[in-house]
Amino acid sequence: MPEHSGILEEMAEGKAVFWKNGGKPPAREVLGRLPIGMADVLEAEARLNRFAPFIRSVFPETGEGLIESPLVFVPAAKAALEKAYGKPIPGSLWVKADSELPVAGSIKARGGIHEVLKVAERIALEAGLVQEGSDYSCLALPKAREVFSRKEIAVGSTGNLGMSIGIMASALGFRATVTMSRDAKAWKKALLRARGVTVVEVESDYSEAVAEGRRKCEADPDCHFVDDERSIDLFMGYAVAALRLKRQLEEAGVTVDESHPLSVTLPCGVGGAPGGITFGLKSVFGDAVKCWFVEPVQACCMTLALVRGTPEVSVKDLGLHGLTEADGLAVGVPSALVWGLVKDLVDGAFTLEDDELFRLLAILWDSERRKAEPSAASALMGPIVTGGTPQTNHVAWLTGGLFLPEGIFEQMLSRGRELLGK
Ligand SMILES: Cc1ncc(COP(=O)(O)O)c(C=O)c1O
Structure with a gap:
């Protein structure tokens, strides 16, 4: 070479x-x-650790969460x-x-899940669902799901980021929308739909799928767009x-x-x-x-x-x-x-x-x-x-x-x- x-x-x-x-x-x-x-990496790690009790209760396959x-x-x-x-x-x-x-199931999980959890934590604190030091397993209860269901989390993806966002957002009760590029595999779209995620298919490449998802979300104050091109939380x-x-x-x-x-x-x-x-x-x-x-x-x-x-x-x-x-x-x-x-x-x-x-x-x-x-x-x-x-x-x-x-x-x-x- x-x-x-x-x-x-x-x-x-x-x-x-x-x-x-x-x-x-x-x-x-x-x-x-x-x-x-x-310090920023440690803050993200601490957030993932705070959510471990929630993750353990919703995804027991993770063991300690x-x-x-x-x-x-x-x-x-x-x-x-x-x-x-x-x-x-x-x-x-x-x-x-x-x-x-x-x-x-992919490297996109840590970033995608971290950003969804950061959004969830902010909403949960504002709604008084948790306070500093709370056991976050309470976020799996219907009361919390009802609060999250008023918000939407959206993302544009070739597949795997969509899976991490879609799976975690729907596990919390958020409405989740994934705009998928022409490259996304059919089985990834089917898996997300089976979890209640809205999958929007576009016949364009990844950058346009991200732009399309961003555009749709921008107008809606209840929608958080996970921006794969620009997100420091990811x-x-x-x-x-x-x-x-x-x-x-x-x-x-x-x-x-x-x-x-x-x-x-x-x-x-x-x-x-x-x-x-x-x-x-x-x-x-x-x-x-x-x-x-x-x-x-x-x-x-x-x-x-x-x-x-x-x-x-x-x-x-x-x-x-x-x-x-x-x-x-x-x-x-x-x-x-x-x-x-x-x-x-x-x-x-x-x-x-x-x-x-x-x-x-x-x-x-x-x-x-x-x-x-x-x-x-x-x-x-x-x-x-x-x-x-x-x-x-x-x-x-x-x-x-x-x-x-x-x-x-x-x-x-x-x-x-x-x-x-x-
Ligand atoms: C399996 C796999 N590997 C690597 C990557 C690369 O990650 P990034 O797009 O953040 O560079 C992706 C992105 O979706 C992926 O799905």
Whole structure:
């Protein structure tokens, strides 16, 4: 893969590229200049903790009421990747399995749920349903549901953010409306409708679905629009994952420092989830953590923004059609907010062709029996592309897959195995 020279031409031809953020300042310096900080992440974490009793009562599958996924050591996947790509992976490989995240089944859960809970908390405090220090499990009672039912929460999404917002908003009793882009999969729409969520389908791309949802909500004072392109509350919810990963690494006995780098690959759509996690991880580990974004060749909007040094870009500028099987990453224009926050933090970005998504999905299943959706499987390319040392701990962030219907997964698996010549 080329690094810098002619990278935009390669991208315009739909080729996979790898870009390194050379010469960026130290993370501590960059973080010191940002208008947000660790205190904001801790506040979001505290909010999620306050709601744990409510979540436990409504979603018993979460155990203690914390929506979290396992960190798993995957030596068999590492060996299978090395074999398939004919390249050794220096260091160890782990997956962060948001593909098994309870309740919403994807990386978008922490941010989406955090924002819904923040809205619910404000309303509950104003209505006197809770006070500081209350046990929030009372918010599952009919009295609270009646209060929430007077309000609407809306969002525009390619699918997974819609699932996290729709599922949590309807669990609280809010009216929930999700405007879904042409990329959203039929099964995701059906799942939401089955939960009482209003799904509006638009035949346009993700950015237009967000604009449409925003427009509809704007006129209504009882409607809160979760803005995937502009929300700091989403961003902070995602960032909480960094604190939880830190604890999981400690429990697993993994050291993270300059000579034992952590190298994390994050699938990127509009940028919020990978951006929030990068911000959180850099705040926790400084430059001992490397963060890489991965995007489909046709939806390489954040890579394009990083290479060009401006968020005012669209994949259309490169003549790309923007269609990809990675529905969660099917975004043509990046979040300007997120670009501004992470452009000097992220270590680099790379792109891959759609066929690769299916190869990786099949490699993961056949080696580890773990299910990931195509968007999520892209993360497994990180250790192949980004390199490292024998002391590197690679983390491929598997961003979604829990609700993938069996029949659809089987088809994807067959496609991946065929591509691998199996
Ligand atoms: C499975 C999956 N992975 C990654 C992402 C990327 O998140 P973001 O759009 O915030 O960059 C998404 C977004 O919906 C997703 O659904």
